Amino acid sequence: MTGGQALVAALDAHGVDTVFGIPGTHNLEIYRHLAEQGIRHVSPRHEQGAGYAADGYARTTGRPGVAVVTSGPALLNTAAAVGQAWSDSVPVLVVSPGLPLRHPGLGNGLLHESRDQGGALAAIAAASIRATSVPEIPVAVAQAFAIMTGGRPRPVHLEVPLDVLAETGDVVLSSPVAAAAPVAAPLDVAAAAARLTGASRPVLLVGGGARGAAEEVRRVAERLGAPVVTTANGKGVLPEDHPLSLGAGVHLPAVRELVDDADVVLAVGTELAPSDLWYGPLPLADRLVRVDVDPVGAVTNAVPGIALVGDAARTLRALLDLLPSTDAGEPAARRAESWRDRKAKDAEAEGAEWLEIVAALAEALPRDAVVAGDSAMVCYYGAMTNLPVHRPGAFLYPTGFGTLGYGLPAAVGAKVGDPGAPVLALLGDGGVMFTIAELATAADLGLPLPIVIVDNSGYGEIRNEMLDREDPVHAVTFASPDFAALGRAMGCSGVTLHGPAGLAGAVREALAADRATVIHLRHSDPAARLQGDAR
Incomplete structure (x- = not known):
């Protein structure tokens, strides 16, 4: 097998049926073999989105999520997602090419060259494994899965030098090793x-x-x-x-x-x-x-x-x-x-500003629904403590790392992983802009996904912290785009609401639709917010 073929065959041997990623010059030998091995590929529009989608897939299915990206900037784009997976103990495998085996030590300007991409990922993942020969690739895959699934789940980076991907060698595929679950003394x-x-x-x-x-x-x-x-x-x-x-x-x-x-x-x-x-x-x-x-x-x-x-x-x-x-x-x-x-x-006192929104969501969502939230006020003050959830892994939220942009791609990954589950993304207008391109991914997949964007005219939490500190309030309030129109431009449906009235009905319609629906809920008047900041 070539190194790329060995890598894809080893992923398949470990039960991988879906990967999220973006092809590039250096990973084409991996992409060449995905379809022939029967592995589905989902194409987010940014590598950070691929990492978050793999995270959402893992949390919903209980199986490791896999992202395949190219080297250098593409891999480094996944770093925030890897950090989030580490923080929340989620098994995510990020696969990338690496620089050739005999690349000059001080570099020579090769495309996507970075000083030590494996070292960068090793600093935030459980491990960064570099396979240096074709026969070693299945072993490295087995090691990655052992780390992710034995004991506390953590993310892993697997790097295969781009020349090794193209080489051929004898390969022995290994079956997954079932790590014995330990019981206390x-x-x-x-x-x-x-x-x-x-x-x-x-x-x-x-x-x-x-x-x-x-x-x-x-x-x-x-x-x-x-x-x-x-x-x-x-x-x-x-x-x-x-x-x-x-x-x-x-x-x-x-x-x-x-x-x-x-x-x-x-x-x-x-x-x-x-x-x-x-x-x-x-x-x-x-x-x-x-x-x-x-x-x-x-x-x-x-x-x-x-x-x-x-x-x-x-x-x-x-x-x-x-x-x-x-x-x-x-x-x-x-x-x-x-x-x-x-x-x-x-909980009601803390989330008072968001209770009508949460009540509308509770009215509309079926009992088995999955909610993928962002690090947004409507999530951590509203939904976390006031929205009932009835099964494990049904509230996806970036807790420890507190990243922005998580909710939309995580919802895509959750829906891909569990197509029969009703899935909803709950986002803020500030955070969604970090991964807004993933509206195109949701549209391409034809997912019946309600994407609720609660618009409070900027970074509301940071605005409040500035006020509490009696600091000058600036750089936190801005007018949002017309998210409904943006959704329609990217192949989704789009609805604009000027308050919680109508939200339950809009969510129900979106769950039954033939595509994703952006529900832009204007929670505040941006002009008033801007005026308040000026004061």
Whole structure:
């Protein structure tokens, strides 16, 4: 096989059926073999969009997402997406050509030459692997998948020198290696079970690391009678209409009070990171029992009284074997309802400006819908804590890295990965401009995708921070384009709304359409915003 053929065959052997990417001079030997191997190619309009689409695909399907790009600027364009995947523990594989094996050490101006593109990606991914011969390529692919799927999921960069892509060599394809999911040590599980059994006011804090343990989380919560609060990435692990669910928003004051009141807190698959908590660490002390597949993560941000280092699903099943066999029942549900009401008041107060929009979305979206959000006020103040979600991986949000431009390409990747799921993109007018070109991708694919752009005339969060600091307010307010007209120009349908009235109907129509629909929701008057900035 040629190196390009070996690479595509190895991806296929590892179950890859879809890649997102853009062809270029140096990766054509990879592209040559995609169709013959039966791998679908989706063409975003920018490599950052390819990375975010692969991320959305991975979060929705539970399988690694793959982006294939060319060298130099193309690969570096994926860097923000790789950083986001690292931050949120998402298995994304970025494949690119590299400089030739015997390229001059100080360079000679070859097309797309960069000093050390592998080093650049190694600084933000779990690893940057460089295959230096054709026989090594399937091994490198297997290594990449082992890193992405063993333990804590992380992104990986795989580089094949462009001359190796064109060479031929003998190839032995390897089957995927199924990494055994670790379970916590039995003595630690027994200690945790004893601690939880004796608790009268237990609480569960659940993160994205529990997405594969939804059933186990539900059973543990019911057995203990514990209210469940999730992070943004854990949203939907327990359906948010479950009697014990308090929904997402570990940063809210009521959750801090709930944790203060608890005698044991069971944290599953969450970093308890500042980007989740917003206002500082929770007061957990030795009341914390922590389940985490990453031993470093298990002692970061909060030192547990008992650490259970292992896969969330397997470790919770081991814990269930030692917990009382009867559910806590009605008293637990009443306690959860009381705290749910208190938390809801905090969430509504925080998201007051966005509640009508969120209510319209909740009215229109089916129970199995996926919402891909951007780092926008309507998402982190509105939808995260007030929009009900009922299955794991149904709220895609760039939590830790906090990138802009994520939501639109992530929604495309989610819809490609799960075509039967209703998918909606929820964006701000500032962030969507980072990846606005992906409207063309959604149009090309004919996706029935509502793309809701909530327009508050610029970077509203930063504008508010400037005001809070009593700084001069500038560079944050601007008039938006006519997004509906822009959508139509790029092959989508387009609707303009001047308030939440009509939003539910527009979303329903978009979910049933034969193409993507841009729904431009004008949330404020840009002239008034500009005048306010001038003051």
